[in-house]
Amino acid sequence: MNIGTASEQSRLPVKTIRYYEDIGLVRPLRSENGYRDFSDANLQTLKFLQRARSLGFSIEECRELLSLYEDGNRASADVKAITQSKIVEIDRKIDELKSLKKVLTTLSDACHGDSRPTCPIIDDLAGMGEPDRDMRGRS
Amino acid sequence: MNIGTASEQSRLPVKTIRYYEDIGLVRPLRSENGYRDFSDANLQTLKFLQRARSLGFSIEECRELLSLYEDGNRASADVKAITQSKIVEIDRKIDELKSLKKVLTTLSDACHGDSRPTCPIIDDLAGMGEPDRDMRGRS
DNA sequence: TTAGGGCCTCCAGTCACTGGAAGGTCAATC
DNA sequence: GATTGACCTTCCAGTGACTGGAGGCCCTAA
Numbered sequence: 001m002n003i004g005t006a007s008e009q010s011r012l013p014v015k016t017i018r019y020y021e022d023i024g025l026v027r028p029l030r031s032e033n034g035y036r037d038f039s040d041a042n043l044q045t046l047k048f049l050q051r052a053r054s055l056g057f058s059i060e061e062c063r064e065l066l067s068l069y070e071d072g073n074r075a076s077a078d079v080k081a082i083t084q085s086k087i088v089e090i091d092r093k094i095d096e097l098k099s100l101k102k103v104l105t106t107l108s109d110a111c112h113g114d115s116r117p118t119c120p121i122i123d124d125l126a127g128m129g130e131p132d133r134d135m136r137g138r139s
Numbered sequence: 140m141n142i143g144t145a146s147e148q149s150r151l152p153v154k155t156i157r158y159y160e161d162i163g164l165v166r167p168l169r170s171e172n173g174y175r176d177f178s179d180a181n182l183q184t185l186k187f188l189q190r191a192r193s194l195g196f197s198i199e200e201c202r203e204l205l206s207l208y209e210d211g212n213r214a215s216a217d218v219k220a221i222t223q224s225k226i227v228e229i230d231r232k233i234d235e236l237k238s239l240k241k242v243l244t245t246l247s248d249a250c251h252g253d254s255r256p257t258c259p260i261i262d263d264l265a266g267m268g269e270p271d272r273d274m275r276g277r278s
Numbered sequence: 279t280t281a282g283g284g285c286c287t288c289c290a291g292t293c294a295c296t297g298g299a300a301g302g303t304c305a306a307t308c
Numbered sequence: 309g310a311t312t313g314a315c316c317t318t319c320c321a322g323t324g325a326c327t328g329g330a331g332g333c334c335c336t337a338a
Contacts, residue, residue: 044265047265048264048265051263051264052264055239055242055243055264056239056243065261065264068258068261069261069264069265071256073256074256074258074261075253075254075255075256076250076251076252076253076254076255076256076257076258076259076260076261077252077253077254079250079258079260079261080247080250080252080258080260081252083243083246083247083250083260084247086243087240087243087244087247090236090239090240090243091240093236094233094236094237094240097195097229097232097233097236098233100194100195100229101226101229101230101233103194104194104195104222104225104226104229105226107222108219108222108223108226111215111218111219111222112215113215113216113219113220114214114215114216115214115215115216116214116215117210117211117212117213117214117215118215119207119213119215119218119219120215121215121218121219121222122204122207122208122213122215122218124190125187125190125191125194125204125208126183126186126187126208
C-alpha cells in the first residue's frame with residue numbers, strides 16, 4: 001500500500017512515517033515508480049509505533065520495544081522494566097507540575113489583578129519573594 | 140561583572156546567559172577586552188529569567204513578562220492573565236500524564252514479568268488491546 | 279615564561295517532528 | 309491529447325531552549 005493508506009491505517013502523519021523510515025524504524029519496499037510500498041508487517045510496525053509513542057515512550061525506547069516485539073524469545077520482564085521506569089518518570093513529572101502549580105496559584109491569588117501597576121507576581125519574579133532555585137548543572 | 144560571576148549570582152549556566160543575549164533578553168555592555176560586562180540591572184534581569192523559566196514560563200512568555208516588569212505602568216491584570224493561563228496549561232498536562240500512567244499501570248500489572256516471551260504489554264502495543272488513538276492532525 | 283582558567287565566537291547537535299519548495303506520477307475528466 | 313488535482317518524491321530549513329566542542333584570545337599567578 002502507498003504511504004497515504006499507511007497513514008490512514010496507522011493514524012500517523014505521512015511526514016512522520018517518512019521520518020520513521022529515515023531513522024530506520026520501518027523499512028518499506030519501493031514500487032517501480034519510486035513510491036514506498038508498505039506491507040502488512042510494515043503497517044503493524046507503524047501501528048505499534050503510534051501506540052507506543054502515544055503512551056509516552058521515546059523514539060529510542062520504541063526502537064527497543066520494537067526489537068523486543070520482533071524477538072519471539074524476549075522475556076516479558078524486559079518489557080515490564082521499561083514500562084515501570086516510564087511510570088516512575090511520569091510520577092516525577094506530575095509531582096514537578098503540581099509544585100509548579102502551587103507556586104503559581106499562590107502568586108495568582110495574591111495578585112489583585114486590576115489596572116494598578118503593583119503586582120505580587122512580578123515582585124516575586126524580580127526576586128523579592130523566596131530564594132531562587134538553582135538551574136545550573138541540570139542534566 | 141563578568142559572565143562567570145553573573146552565572147553564579149543568577150544560578151543560570153554561562154551558555155544559557157550567552158543564549159539569552161543572542162535572543163535579546165539581556166543586553167550587557169562589553170569591556171575593552173571584549174568580555175561581557177553585566178550591570179546590577181542585567182543581573183536582576185537574569186534572576187528574573189531564571190525564576191520565570193523555573194516556573195515553566197516559555198521564553199516568549201518571559202519576554203512578555205520582562206517587558207511588563209520593566210514597564211512601571213503595567214496593569215497587574217495582564218500579569219495575572221498570563222499566570223492563570225499557565226495554571227490551566229499545567230492542569231491539562233497533569234491530567235494527560237495521569238491518564239498515561241493509568242494505561243501503563245494497567246499494562247504493567249497485567250504482565251507477569253518473568254522470562255517467558257508472552258507479554259501483555261507488547262500485545263497491547265501490537266494492537267491487540269484497545270483501539271489506537273489518532274495522532275494525526277495534532278497542533 | 280609558562281600554566282591554568284576564564285572568556286570569546288562559531289558551528290553543530292539535541293528531540294521528534296513539521297513546513298515548504300520543486301518536481302515526478304497517476305487517474306479522471308474535458 | 310491535454311489538463312487538472314491529488315498523491316507521491318527528495319531535500320532543506322525551522323521549531324524550543326539550550327548544550328557541546330573546537331579553536332583561539334586574555335588574565336593572573338607562580
